[in-house]
Amino acid sequence: MAVIIGTPFKSLANASAKARGLPGIAAVALPQPVLTGETQDFRPCVDDAIDEIIFALTKWQSPQSKTAKADTSFVFEGADYEEALGNMNDGFMARRMGDGFPLVPPTKERVEWMLSGTNLDPEEVVASYENLYHPITVRIIAINAVMAGARPEYMPVIIAALKAISRTRQPHFLFGSAGMFAPVIMLNGPIAKEIGVNYGVGLMGPGFRANATIGRAVNLIFTNGVGQVPGDQGFSGHSMPGRYSWCFAENEEASPWEPFHVDQGFPADANVVSVVSARGSQTLMVESPASNVAAAIAHAVSGCTVGIYSMAYCQLVVLGPSHAKMLASEGWKKKDIQRYVYENARIPKWKAESMGLRLKEPEKWQTVTSDETMVSMLRGPEHLVVKVAGIPGTHFSTFIPGIDRIAVEDIEKYKPKAWDRLLQAGRARAQF
Structure with missing residues (x-):
């Protein structure tokens, strides 16, 4: 068997093969523009690849795995600690094990300290992403959390976020797409204040x-657990700044409505993480009345260019407290906002098709024959998620277009028994 892939995906194909226990795969790479149809005259490329295709189908043999056991520890030396630290960062980046920013050394002692942030066994598998390297264990999470500069009390949130993502199709977009996506990690519940999430x-x-x-x-x-090395296995078009970090909490006290996690059926005092695979963000700068805010959200949603209309994808709006208060004071509830946006985030069928948007579903739009028919960008009202965050006194909100559904996970089950003592230790260290 042989596979034909785009040139940028050759390393990704090998990574996927290794994830399935294969030492290699017969892969013939063609220029990406040929496979996407951008290049109409594909004959020269195909002619050049014929011999390679025949070889892959008839003579290619899987190489014997010569991969030695992966290094589980590294030693970096220097004339002093600063030089050794610099050598460590240079060494990790040379191995494509970082994000470009300085890393904290994941020493054995620091990793053990990080593991104190959960009662889970260090070798327990938290998440597994199809077609990609090895499963993610608690120890792998702790090592990378140390490198990121995190604290043990953040561990339950990180674990819950990874678990939430694994239960959706978000990994397909985050790891296996040329599109630009980043995980937006959002907290609800008392834990946001306890650990200092802004x-x-x-x-x-x-x-x-x-x-x-x-x-x-x-x-x-x-990068280090899943194998999504930027520019290598992690092929993602332009990528986006959110792939460094994108995390915040809902401002529940400033919201005139029930917080997001209560809408999802959790108790008000529950600690919950939710994750959206986002495609960027757009500022909504709008003055009163409330109808202007709702119209601005609908306008932002109607401008989504994700290749389809009638999207069954989560679209997130983070309302500033002033916008939320304005809407609530005029009688708007979250469901009213969702319904309004669903009914007004529409464009003429001819315009959708002129932008290359295609219809996947639902069937009610498949019977539309008039090019002037206004087609919805959302599959239904429930695909708009409304949260409140920020500070009062500003007329700003943020629209975050997403892909797939929002992922939700309870954090509580990942907290250690000595949670209060862990928080106290964290507060004591914060005094310095």
């Missing part, structure tokens, strides 16, 4: 350790 001013920006390192740890695990 939900106020600048919540999606720098300056907050929990936000920065939780998101960074998840993305480092994608």
Whole structure:
């Protein structure tokens, strides 16, 4: 058997083969523009590849695996600690084991410290992503959390986020697509305050350790655990800044409605993480009345260019508290916003098709014959997720277009029994 793939995906094919226990795979690479149809005259490329295809089908033999046991430890030396630390970072980046930012040395002592953030066995498998390298164990998570600069009290959130992602089709888009996607990790419940996750001013920006390192740890695990090496196995078009880190919490106190996790059936005091595989973000700067805010959301959704219309994908709007209060004061509930956006995020059929958007479902649109018919960008109202975060007094919200459904997971089951003592230790260290 042989596979024909685009040139950028050759290393990904080998990675997928290794994940299935194969030392190699007969892969014939053709230029990506040929496979996507961008190049119409494909004959020269195919002619050039004929001999390679015949060889792959008739003579190619799987190489004997000569892979030695993977290194489980590294030693980096220097004239002093600073030089050794620099050598470690250079060595890790040379092995494509980082994200480009400086890494914290994952020493045995630091990893054990990180493992104190959960009661799970270090060798327990938390998540497994089809077609990609080895399963993700608690120890792998701890190692990468150390490298990211995280603290033990962040471990339950990181574990829950990875588990949530594994239960959806998000891995297909995060790991196996040329599209640009990044995991948006969002918290609900008391744990956000307990561990210091920002939900106020600048919540999606720098300056907050929990936000920065939780998101960074998840993305480092994608690189070192899943095997999504940027520019290699991790083929993702332009990629996006969110692949460094994207994490925040909902501002439940500033919301006029029930928080997201309560909408999902969790108790108000539950600790829950939710993850959206996002395709970017768009600022919504809108003044009153409330109808302007709803219209701005619908306009943003109607401008999505994800290749299809009538999307069954999660589209996330993070309302600033002022926008949320404005809507609520005029009688809007979350379901009203969802219904309004579903009914108004529509464009003429001819415009959708002129942008290359194709219809997948539902069937009610397949009977449409008029090019002027307004077709919906959302499959249904429930595909718009509404959260509240930020600070009052500003007329800003953020629209985050997503792919696949939102992933949700309870955090509580991953916390250690000595949770309160862990938090106290963290607060004591924070005084320095």
